[in-house]
Amino acid sequence: MSQAPRTQRADARRNREQLLDKADAAFRRHGVRASLAEIARSCNIAIGTLYRHFPTREALLEALLRDRIESLRNHAERLAGSPEPLEALIEWLREFGQCSSAYQGLPESVVATAGDEESDLHAGVMSMHAAAGALLTQAQRSGAVRPDVSRAEVLALACGAATASQYGTADPDRLLRLVVEGIRTPAGAAGADG
Amino acid sequence: MSQAPRTQRADARRNREQLLDKADAAFRRHGVRASLAEIARSCNIAIGTLYRHFPTREALLEALLRDRIESLRNHAERLAGSPEPLEALIEWLREFGQCSSAYQGLPESVVATAGDEESDLHAGVMSMHAAAGALLTQAQRSGAVRPDVSRAEVLALACGAATASQYGTADPDRLLRLVVEGIRTPAGAAGADG
DNA sequence: TTACTATAGTGAGCAGTCCTCATGTTCCGG
DNA sequence: CCGGAACATGAGGACTGCTCACTATAGTAA
Structure with missing residues (x-):
């Protein structure tokens, strides 16, 4: 039951937004095959975090x-x-x-x-x-x-x-x-x- | 100058033709990003030979x-x-x-x-x-x-x-x-x- | 036939990528 | 401040593109 936090944690939401933002830029520049590692790097976020938010490209x-x-x-x-x-x-x-x-x-x-x-x-x-x-x-x-x-x-x-x-x-x-x-x-x- | 063989060796020409043939099929099926290793394999030709004939995709x-x-x-x-x-x-x-x-x-x-x-x-x-x-x-x-x-x-x-x-x-x-x-x-x- | 060598073929290995997962870290409610 | 769920981390396994030092062979000439 519980009143467990229904909503995403604040840092997670921030990361997600930033990933979407940089991913959009990268896809615009390099097409849909842009490097996901590069996107994560440009956010100063580890690659694993990108995959936690978005399991696949x-x-x-x-x-x-x-x-x-x-x-x-x-x-x-x-x-x-x-x-x-x-x-x-x-x-x-x-x-x-x-x-x-x-x-x-x-x-x-x-x-x-x-x-x-x-x-x-x-x-x-x-x-x-x-x-x-x-x-x-x-x-x-x-x-x-x-x-x-x-x-x-x-x-x-x-x-x-x-x-x-x-x-x-x-x-x-x-x-x-x-x-x-x-x-x-x-x-x-x-x-x-x- | 010399009488060195001006023309491609016969085996090389055969391989080249076969590579072109299989590459066409692979590109049709999988697009221009088709695996070059797969193309070489389908010709029973080593990957290095493909790159000898065609240095890049x-x-x-x-x-x-x-x-x-x-x-x-x-x-x-x-x-x-x-x-x-x-x-x-x-x-x-x-x-x-x-x-x-x-x-x-x-x-x-x-x-x-x-x-x-x-x-x-x-x-x-x-x-x-x-x-x-x-x-x-x-x-x-x-x-x-x-x-x-x-x-x-x-x-x-x-x-x-x-x-x-x-x-x-x-x-x-x-x-x-x-x-x-x-x-x-x-x-x-x-x-x-x- | 044999010896020779330029030409061609080979594939282990490096570098880069994708994605996983065991581990460490942080936020947040109590 | 504490507990623990949610989150972040990044080394590492699996795969791919491409290189290059080495081996093999075709074709020539003796």
Whole structure:
């Protein structure tokens, strides 16, 4: 029973926060394969402590991503019902792209992790996708976006554009706008096809 | 001067071929970080021999890529002057996407390597880009593609679409077609803007 | 065939990484 | 101040990438 301290000890919480902070920086700089020992070192924390907080690299990534994914879902829900569905979709895809390309190798990692239904990320990713799907459907109902593109296709294109923009010198916003041109309803099409 | 054997020894050439063959398979299965020791083992060749032929992982990748890159350049040059410039561009971008996404992590690797002007790949990649640029220009002159998209943007989009199609369930050809929709001249635009 | 040697092959070993766990330390409620 | 649960520690085992001193062989010439 007991009144045992329900909450984390103060030093542990401090360490956890610091680890997340430095891990984010390291993943941004070196991609998802950044050295965990280096992250621990940059916090003046022993490697064992890092593993106590985050038993695996994926756990650390999950912790970093959980907030962002929830934030993306909330953002999508906030944009639902916008009077300008296409602009809303673009705005959301821009943020989605930024998150997707924050760490090199992240999409592969997320797909591998979130595909596992046991994963903590699975549910979050699923509901984020659902919220994004609502945004897309809305833009399609408004007539701005072609009805024959799927949620998976739009997410893949936005993610691909954001990731690819890092390979070279292309501007991510510009690539996203080009992608959006591709999924818009062509000028002069009114619904029925030929 | 001397009559010393100018050419590679027969056993060395055999080993080299076998290494390239198995390395291609390993990179396809596990991405560009596949275990080199495993590749050597699958050839019944000592790890030192692999490193004798290919001093670094990048050298091995370069050897695998050189042919493909030259093939892409030749393909682009063959398609130059096609009576259907847009179809030609699409056909080439499809092959480009397939090559780009053959190994997981390849685009990052190629960009890092080819960006170095000392690299053996640099010149090949540059001339391939030039040939692709000609294809794009041709499609733009024909009026099929918007004049305001750059070569780098088109390559980035094609590469991104091909790569992203592997993250999920999206069909790479379908994504490429959507990308092409985005760079086409909008229906009902005749040059001057508003 | 044999002797010779440049070329090629070998794999133990170093260095770096991931992760574990037995041990030492610290916070916090009483 | 004490007890002990929670926490931190870092040496060490297992693995991987890569090196290099040594061995073996292909190909040449006598």
